[in-house]
Amino acid sequence: MSRISETTRGVFVISVTPFDDSGAIDWASLDRVTDFYLESGADGLTILGIMGEAPKMTQAEAAEIARRVIGRASGKPVIVGVSAPGLAAIADLGKAVMDLGAAGVMVAPPGSLKTDPQIHGYYGHVTRALGEEIPVCLQDYPLTTGVQISDEVMGRIIDDYPSIRMLKHEDWPGLSKISKIRAAEAGGRRHISILCGNGGSFLPEEITRGADGAMTGFAFPEMMVSVCALMAKGDRDRAHDLFDAYLPVLRYELQPGLGLAVRKHVLASRGAIASAALRAPGAGLDAAARRDVDFLVERQQRRLAELGFDPGSPAR
Structure with missing residues (x-):
């Protein structure tokens, strides 16, 4: 399986972790949702992220999930979230999943980091603990982690830690951060892959600023695949038309504390998980929230048909 690099592009869907009603991992649904994402056109997957309920897993469960998804992905790259409070746990799981064939690991900063030197130094500790041969995706998600990585510190991290090959950009507002990273590259800084999160809520604008694709878990991954493809063809208006059709569901899914429940409800309704x-x-x-979501999805499907898109199929 190929590893992520500075040139990685496309859509890496953040996978949910399916459970049955008792809280046990539903392995059959994990296989099914992996197939669903890839059949929707995803270029790769990211597992055990924040929306994958990674903090609720044991280390053994995390390793087995990685084994299962990497095997199921049939050569498509799989990035594994290995964020943890301690470096030993990050290194242990990180090295284990790379041995299983992962394409790289994703690490978010712990909320205990309060100063610029702490943030910069932390990623030095992470890359040394993992070993510089393991490619790292830095998850910049201050709305959840509480850690604000300034443009200047992000630049120093890129300069000083070459095994960080990718940025999962989820700063908000953060479009200027993408622009500044790309401007610095034009001035000689090394290139880094940028894939964007936040449910895809700013995806067309992020691509316009220089992002390479998406890394998030919106319940309609075919939207992200299609928007990226249309933007790559230069059809910006058509990309925005498509994106706008999904906005009501995307907006509902973005609610703090409710988003994952919305995402799983839609995925279950689509048959991707049991x-x-x-x-x-x-x-x-x-029940009221389920009715809200179902109504929005029905309207979304009608709007897609009006625009001439085939609901459920990526537009190329």
Whole structure:
């Protein structure tokens, strides 16, 4: 399996972790949702991220999930989230999943980092603990981690730690960060792959600023695949038309504390997973919220048909 690099592009879908109603991992649904993402046109997958409920897993479960998905992906690259409070756990899981054939690992900064020197130094510790041969995706998600990585510190991290090959960009507002990274590259800084998150909520604008694709888990991955393809062809208006059709569902899914439940409800409705259950602590949608989402999805499908898109199929 190929590894991520500074030139990696496309859509890497952040996978949910399916559970049954008792909270046990639903292995059959894990296979099914892996197939679903790849059949939707994804270029790769990212597992055990924040929306994959990684903090609720044991280390053994995490390793087995990685084994299962990497094997199922049939050569498509799989990035594995290995974020943890301690470096020993990051290194242990990181090296284990790379031995299983992972394409790279993703590491978010712990919320304990408060100063610029701490943030910069932390990624030095991470890359040394993993070994510089392991490619790292830095997850920049201050809305969840509470860690704000300034443009200047991000530049120093890129300069000083060459095994960080990719940025998962989820700063908000953060379009200027992409622009500044690309401007610095024009001035001689090494290139880094940038894939964007936040449910894909700013995907067309991010690509315009120089992002290489998406890395997020919106329940309609074919939207992200299609928007990236249309933008690559230079059809910006058509990309925005398509994107706008999905915005009501995307907006509903972005609600803090509710987003994963919405995502799992939609994936279950689409047959990608058997149950919308979250592992405790975490609750699903109530009946009113399910009705809201179902109504928005129905309107979305009608709008896609009006625009001449085939709902469920990536537009190339």
